[in-house]
Amino acid sequence: MAESAVQIKDVTPQVSGAPKAPDALSARLEALDLPKGGFSAQARADALARLREMGLPGPRDEYWRYTDPRPFSAPVPQAIPIEGKSPDSPLFTDLDRLTLVFVDGAFDEGASDDLTLAGIEIDTLAQADAETDHWARGLYGTLEASGQKPVRRPFATLNTAAARDGVLIRVTGKAAKPVHIIHRRADEAADVMWHHVLRLEDGAELTLLETGMVGARSNGVIEADLARGARLHHITAKRAGHQKLGISHLFARVAAEAQLKCFALSVNGTLMRHESVIDIVGDDASAHIAAAVLGDGKVGPFHHDDTVFITHAAERCESRQVFKKVLKNGAEGVFQGKILVKQGAQKTDGYQISQALLLDERSQFLAKPELEIYADDVKCSHGSTTGAIDEEAMFYLRSRGVPKERAIVFLVLSFLADALEEIEDEVLRGQINDRLEAWLTRRANQ
Template structure:
C-alpha cells in the first residue's frame, strides 16, 4: 500500500507557479526538458525538512508558509530604486553588474570597456539560445537531489554569465549586485555561471539586499568552473531585508594547481541558507573558505558545506565564525569527503560560535568521510559566551563594558575579514561589522 505525502500550501503554490511560469521562462526544447526533469524531482520530495539529514537544522517546509508569485520585470520605478540603493563598494572602482528583482539590467550595469578576454551577458540570453541550464563540465558536483537546487533549475529565469579567457588576469573586481526593490512580497529565482579559464584570475563579489518588512523569497545559484592554474576570489555578502527568506547554492568545480578562495558574510534576512558544493578535481589545488554570521532578533542562518577532494595533494581550510544575539540561531554543517586516490590530502575545518544571550543557539555538525590512507584531516567546533576575564581585563583599563564587548567581538570576527585579499573588501566588511555592533542595544 503506497503512502501519499501531503503537500503543504507552499508546495502546492510552487507547483502552480511552475505550471504558469514554464510558458514564458527562457529556453527552447533542451532547456525546457531540463526544467521539467528538475521540477519532477522536486515534486517527488517537496520542500526540505528536518528528516532530511542535510536540512535537519533548517526545516524549510515549516519555515516557508506559502509560495510568492514571481517578481515582474523591473519597470522604470524599480530601476530608479535600484540605482539609488546603497552600494557597499561605492567608490571602490569595481565593475558593477545589476540584477534587479531577478532580472539582469544592462543599462544599470558597467559593461563599457571590457578587458580583453572578458565577456559578460545575461543568463536569459544564454537560455534563449537553448544552451543547457547546467554546465556539463560540473559533472557530479551538482547534487541533483538537493530540493532547493532542483527548484532553482526549474524556475531560474535570469542571472549573469561571466567568462574569463585562459591566461587573463582581471585587475578590476566584478561586483554582481542583487537588489530587490518590490515591497509586495514576491519570489526570485536566479542562476549565474562564471567560467575562469586556465591560468586566469578574477575576483567576483556577490551582494544581496532588499527592503525590510517584506517577506520576499530568494532562491539563487551560481556555478563556478575554474581551470587549471587559475585563481578565483569569491566574496558573498548577504544583507537581505528583515523578513526575507534567502537560499543560495554555490557550485564550484576547480582544476589542478588552482587557488580557490571563498568568503561569506551574513547580516540580514529572516531565514538564510548558504550552501557550497565544492569539488577539487585536479591535483595540487588549494582552497581557503571562510564565513561569518552576525545574527540578532529571531534570525536563522545556515552555512552548509560539502567539499570533495577528488585528486591528490590538495589542501583545504574552512573557518566559520558566528556571533549570535537575542533568540537568533546559527547553523554550521561541513562535510569533507576524500575520494579514493586523493592521497596527500590536507584538510582542516573549524567552526566557532559566540553566544551573546541565554536564548541564542548555535548548532554545529562537522563530518569527515575518508577513502584514502595517506591524508591529514581534522575538524573542531567550539561554542561559548564572551570570555569574562578578557572583558574584565579591558574594563580594568578604563574601557566601558559595552565597548569592551564590542572589541572582543571585533577580534573574534576579524580573522574571517582578514581572509579577504582586497583591502577595499576588508574595509567594507569592517564597516558592516561596526554598523551591526552599533545597532546592538
C-alpha cells in the same frame, strides 16, 4: 519563522534520505511560470524531471534536521516591506569595478555598467536564453546535477528549472577589474531566483562581489567551473537589517592548481541557508570557504544555516572551512560541514572550524562537523566551539576605560577576525571590517 502557506498536514510523512513531498512540489510548481529556456531548455527540462522524482524536502529529512525547509517550499513568500535608506554607505563604491544591477532578480541594463571588459565575457541569463546556443550550454545545471550526490539538494534543482536571470561569466585571462553584482528590491512580495554560471579558463582570475538585498524570498545558485590554475574570489555581503528568507547553493568544480576563495558576511535574516558543494578534482588545488554571521533575534526570528560539503578527489589539495557566528536574543546558528576524502586523494590537507559566540543564554548554535576519509596519508582536522564573551579580555578592555558596549564590539570583531582573514585582498577585507564595526557600534549605541 515565516508562516508557511503549505498546510503541514498535507505533507506526506518523510523517510530519511528519501525526501518526497509531492503536494508541496505541485503547489510550488503551480505558483511558478516556468521558462522554457533557449540554450538552457534541455537542462531545465532535465531538472524538472529530476525534481519530480526527488520531491521537495520535508521537516523530517535528515539533511534538514536543524532547519525547517517548508518556508522555502511554500508557493509564495510573505511580503516584506521595502527597507528605507541604509545608514551604511554602500560597499565597494570606491573600487574600480564593473557593476551589474539586478532588481528583484531581473537584470537592470540601465542601472548597470557596459558589460565589455578585457579578459572576460559577460552575459545575462535572460538575454542569453533568448538564443539556443551559448558557451554556458554544457555547464548550466551540470554542476548542480552532479552535486546531488550523495545528498539531494532539491531547491537547487528547482532553481535550475525555474531561474530566469543571473550572470554568465567566462573568464579567459585576468579580469581587468572585479565584477560587482548589486541586488535591489522593488516588489514587496518578490520571489526571486537567480542562477549564475562562472567558467574560468586555464589560469584565469576573477573577483566577484555581491551585495544588496534580494526579494522577500530568494533562491540562488552559483555554478563555478575553475579550470587549471584558475583563481576565483567570491565575496558576498548582504545588507543588514533585511528580514530575508533565502536559500543559496554554490556548486564548484576545482581543477588542478586552481584556487577558490569564498567569503560571506551575513547580518540578520529570518531564515537563511547557504549550501556549498565543492568538488576538488585536480591535484594541487585549494578551496577556502568562510563566513562571518551576526544574528540578533530582537528584531525578529533569526536562523542561519551554513551547510558545506567538500570532496577531495585529487592529490595534495587543501581545503579550509572557517565559519563564525555571533548570536544574541534567541538567534539560532547552524553549521553542517563535511570533508570527504576519496580513495587516492593522498596528501590532502583539510581543515574545518565552526565557532559560535553566544552573547546570551537564549541563543543557540548547532554544529555537525563530519570527516569521511578513504585515503591513508592525509591531514584533516575539524573543531567546533560554542562560547561566551571572554571575561578576562572584557575586564582588560574595561580597565583601560573602554565602556562595556564598546568592549563587546572589540571582542566580537576579534572573534570574527579568523573568518575575515580569509579575504585575501586587504582593501576588500578592510571595507568589510569597517562595515562590521560600524554596524556593531551602531547596535551597541542603540
